[in-house]
Amino acid sequence: MARFDNKVVLISGGARGQGAAEARMLVAEGAKVVIGDVREDEGKKVAAELGNRATFIRHDVTSEAEWSEVVAAAESFGGLHGFVNNAGIFIPKTLLETDAELFERHTRINQFGCFLGMKAVAPAMERAGGGSIVNISSVAGLRGSPGAFAYSATKWALRGMTKAAAVDLAPRRIRSTRCIRDRSTPT
Numbered sequence: 001m002a003r004f005d006n007k008v009v010l011i012s013g014g015a016r017g018q019g020a021a022e023a024r025m026l027v028a029e030g031a032k033v034v035i036g037d038v039r040e041d042e043g044k045k046v047a048a049e050l051g052n053r054a055t056f057i058r059h060d061v062t063s064e065a066e067w068s069e070v071v072a073a074a075e076s077f078g079g080l081h082g083f084v085n086n087a088g089i090f091i092p093k094t095l096l097e098t099d100a101e102l103f104e105r106h107t108r109i110n111q112f113g114c115f116l117g118m119k120a121v122a123p124a125m126e127r128a129g130g131g132s133i134v135n136i137s138s139v140a141g142l143r144g145s146p147g148a149f150a151y152s153a154t155k156w157a158l159r160g161m162t163k164a165a166a167v168d169l170a171p172r173r174i175r176s177t178r179c180i181r182d183r184s185t186p187t
Contacts, residue, residue, distance in 0.1 A: 002030030004082075010034045010074045012061050012117055013087030015043035018136070022084050027053045034074045036061075037087070061087045061113030067120035074121075079128035083121045085114050085135040088154075095149045103150045110154035111161070118165050122174055130173025135162045137178040 009026050013019040015037035023033045027050045036059030037043040047056035055077060059070045074080040088110045093102060118133055125131030137155050145152050158178065165176035 002028075004029040004031035006030075006078070007081040008032045008034065008074050008078045009082035009084065010036065010070060010080060010121065011084040011086055012036045012059065012070075012113070014084075015039040015046060015056075019084070019086040020046045022086065023050060023054060026082075027051075031082070032077050034070060034077055036070045061117060062108050064116055064120075067116050071120050071124050075124050075127075080121055080124040081128050081131045083117065083125070083131070083133045085117045085133060087113055087117075088136065090148070090151050092147045092151070093149060094147050098149045103153070106150035106154050110151070111157045114158055115161060118161070118176070122169055122172065125174050126172045131175070133162075133165065133169070133174065133176045135176070135178045137162070 004026055007030070009031045011019050011023050011033055014023050014033070014035035016039060019035070019037065023035055023046055026033050031053070033050065033054045035043050035047055035054060035056045037056075038058065038060050040058050043056040043058070047054040055073065057070045057073050059066050061067070071080060089106060091102060091106070114135055121131070121133065135158055137158050162176050162178045169176055
């Protein structure tokens with residue numbers, strides 16, 4: 001029996017890079033995966049590669065309505081047991097190079113999108129008897145990173161959000177943790 005037999009895992013930002021690698025690994029370990037991403041062609045290609053244990057849903061993490069749709073798709077696939085909160089952007093700029101629009105874009109996708117995701121998956125996981133939320137963070141959330149002002153701000157915030165969610169969701173049998181990724185490591 002594989003580690004993730006009979007488990008359904010939702011992956012935001014799963015169409016390429018780290019998200020696609022996570023989908024491949026989870027399917028190899030027995031999971032069914034729902035791949036959400038705004039990159040439709042790439043997402044459909046990954047899902048097709050993985051066969052009937054994967055499905056792709058076009059998904060913008062900043063849309064509360066689209067979170068409802070992707071969670072419903074996961075539940076119809078057999079429940080929702082895991083969530084990899086992977087979607088994010090990284091546009092390197094220093095503090096003085098970062099304008100309000102760039103800062104807000106990072107915040108909207110990397111922080112607000114993660115909040116919407118955790119909030120959307122929790123009731124479905126509770127219905128499934130519990131689950132795990134893994135928020136993808138970065139070393140930029142542990143220390144100051146040169147030329148990554150807005151990105152670092154969102155990853156620092158994600159650390160706090162993850163810890164608060166862990167406390168809030170523990171009584172519901174839902175774990176919340178973070179995985180730290182070094183942006184200098186190729187995906």
